Amino acid sequence: VPGERxxxxxxxxxxxxxxxxxxxxxxLSDLLAEDRQSVHSELLAExxxxxxxxxRKDLSLLGSFGTRGTGYDVAFLLTQIDRALGADxxxxxxxxxxxxxxxxLVNSEGFSTRGFRVLALFDVDPGVVGRQLRGLTVRHxxxxxxxxxxxxxxxxxxxxxxxxxxxxxxxLVDIGVSAILNFAPHVLSVPPHVLLRHxxxxxxLQVLSFFQLRRRGETDARRPTTRGS
Amino acid sequence: VPGERxxxxxxxxxxxxxxxxxxxxxxLSDLLAEDRQSVHSELLAExxxxxxxxxRKDLSLLGSFGTRGTGYDVAFLLTQIDRALGADxxxxxxxxxxxxxxxxLVNSEGFSTRGFRVLALFDVDPGVVGRQLRGLTVRHxxxxxxxxxxxxxxxxxxxxxxxxxxxxxxxLVDIGVSAILNFAPHVLSVPPHVLLRHxxxxxxLQVLSFFQLRRRGETDARRPTTRGS
DNA sequence: TCATGTGAAAACGTTCACAGCA
DNA sequence: TGCTGTGAACGTTTTCACATGA
Numbered sequence: 228v229p230g231e232r233x234x235x236x237x238x239x240x241x242x243x244x245x246x247x248x249x250x251x252x253x254x255l256s257d258l259l260a261e262d263r264q265s266v267h268s269e270l271l272a273e274x275x276x277x278x279x280x281x282x283r284k285d286l287s288l289l290g291s292f293g294t295r296g297t298g299y300d301v302a303f304l305l306t307q308i309d310r311a312l313g314a315d316x317x318x319x320x321x322x323x324x325x326x327x328x329x330x331x332l333v334n335s336e337g338f339s340t341r342g343f344r345v346l347a348l349f350d351v352d353p354g355v356v357g358r359q360l361r362g363l364t365v366r367h368x369x370x371x372x373x374x375x376x377x378x379x380x381x382x383x384x385x386x387x388x389x390x391x392x393x394x395x396x397x398x399l400v401d402i403g404v405s406a407i408l409n410f411a412p413h414v415l416s417v418p419p420h421v422l423l424r425h426x427x428x429x430x431x432l433q434v435l436s437f438f439q440l441r442r443r444g445e446t447d448a449r450r451p452t453t454r455g456s
Numbered sequence: 457v458p459g460e461r462x463x464x465x466x467x468x469x470x471x472x473x474x475x476x477x478x479x480x481x482x483x484l485s486d487l488l489a490e491d492r493q494s495v496h497s498e499l500l501a502e503x504x505x506x507x508x509x510x511x512r513k514d515l516s517l518l519g520s521f522g523t524r525g526t527g528y529d530v531a532f533l534l535t536q537i538d539r540a541l542g543a544d545x546x547x548x549x550x551x552x553x554x555x556x557x558x559x560x561l562v563n564s565e566g567f568s569t570r571g572f573r574v575l576a577l578f579d580v581d582p583g584v585v586g587r588q589l590r591g592l593t594v595r596h597x598x599x600x601x602x603x604x605x606x607x608x609x610x611x612x613x614x615x616x617x618x619x620x621x622x623x624x625x626x627x628l629v630d631i632g633v634s635a636i637l638n639f640a641p642h643v644l645s646v647p648p649h650v651l652l653r654h655x656x657x658x659x660x661l662q663v664l665s666f667f668q669l670r671r672r673g674e675t676d677a678r679r680p681t682t683r684g685s
Numbered sequence: 686t687c688a689t690g691t692g693a694a695a696a697c698g699t700t701c702a703c704a705g706c707a
Numbered sequence: 708t709g710c711t712g713t714g715a716a717c718g719t720t721t722t723c724a725c726a727t728g729a
Contacts, residue, residue, distance in 0.1 A: 337658030
């Protein structure tokens with residue numbers, strides 16, 4: 228076999244695993260704060276609310292970092308997860324729309340740490356432009372093109388109102404961001420080379436209500452529900 | 457077969473489909489706003505950035521609502537998705553933590569519409585308690601127990617800082633909410649009868665950076681990346 | 686003729702169960 | 708002995724391909 232492994236032991240890490248890694252990461256960092264040395268898959272599983280085989284399968288995809296009979300070294304595992312997630316790299320982030328959501332994002336723990344460097348904040352509201360946030364001055368969106376210093380893989384965050392989202396996204400693509408995280412309730416259109424991820428806050432509520440409805444249908448299958456046809 | 461179908465044609469709707477339904481919903485509602493009468497799976501698929509068979513499979517799980525040779529009636533399909541998602545029902549929502557994130561959530565379109573009725577807002581900050589938001593007065597978290605009028609299936613939203621999240625969650629469980637949507641960067645512990653969903657804003661960035669890293673590894677497998685071991 | 690709805694196949698993800706190692 | 712790492716079994720989701728019907 229010819230040698231070409233970007234990182235880890237050459238196995239393809241499925242997306243399902245990737246979204247669990249930050250969960251393990253947080254738990255490990257909490258355990259580390261409590262001075263815990265090692266952890267085994269069963270405990271990690273309980274804390275992450277998944278099952279133990281899943282934890283072991285997930286972690287084994289990053290490499291063989293555990294010790295049989297003992298478990299995993301908390302600190303070491305943490306560094307390995309960070310490496311797999313790219314937290315050792317430097318990811319420039321640009322945030323578009325500094326309303327309540329944008330402000331919450333910029334202030335959120337984990338947004339400023341773990342390899343993300345918030346480079347610049349943009350808005351259109353004259354009441355917001357010029358304001359200071361985490362050491363950065365909010366600039367007007369029209370000056371986006373003046374922004375330099377994005378590496379080849381900058382991330383744009385869209386936290387504008389829905390109506391502005393596509394326009395702002397196009398502008399981000401123009402200045403060369405290679406990934407966009409969208410919080411507007413819209414499916415954005417981007418060229419194929421741009422990675423796109425969409426978080427719709429309302430969707431999450433809808434999913435919850437669906438499962439409540441289903442559960443209700445399971446427990447009392449007879450009684451008419453509130454909806455009246 | 458004995459008759460027991462809560463809604464739709466008695467098929468179990470997989471979670472993967474459920475999370476796509478709100479996406480279709482939004483697209484349909486946009487199409488409706490443009491006075492479009494009908495739509496076929498190919499167009500819907502393009503707008504949702506998925507493929508056409510997936511759209512057809514997803515929609516067929518709700519029932520046979522399309523017309524062969526023509527497509528789907530936009531307005532009718534919209535009502536059917538709403539019914540499947542429980543948007544015809546009334547879901548009381550309580551929001552804990554009215555900082556930037558909580559405010560953004562309450563103001564967000566789709567939070568106040570589609571069957572969700574924001575009942576009450578809670579915080580601990582004296583500067584926030586008493587403030588008006590969307591016609592509701594923010595109350596102190598200590599008065600949560602006084603809240604009445606939750607039906608059997610209220611939803612609690614946790615948008616407090618990380619440190620308060622578990623405590624606030626316990627209080628929500630105590631007053632009898634049956635589902636919790638958590639925006640704090642923690643895995644919450646809840647009793648088994650409570651539905652739980654977790655949205656971590658920072659996780660989404662980490663997932664994006666993972667895929668950028670992977671793509672980088674695919675395109676130039678030789679060049680050393682920025683991380684220096 | 687055109688596009689839905691759906692079985693069947695393929696791909697993917699999870700869980701099981703245990704061999705292998707500290 | 709205890710716990711990891713992993714093939715093999717299982718379940719779910721996606722995709723294919725086409726019969727069916729307006």
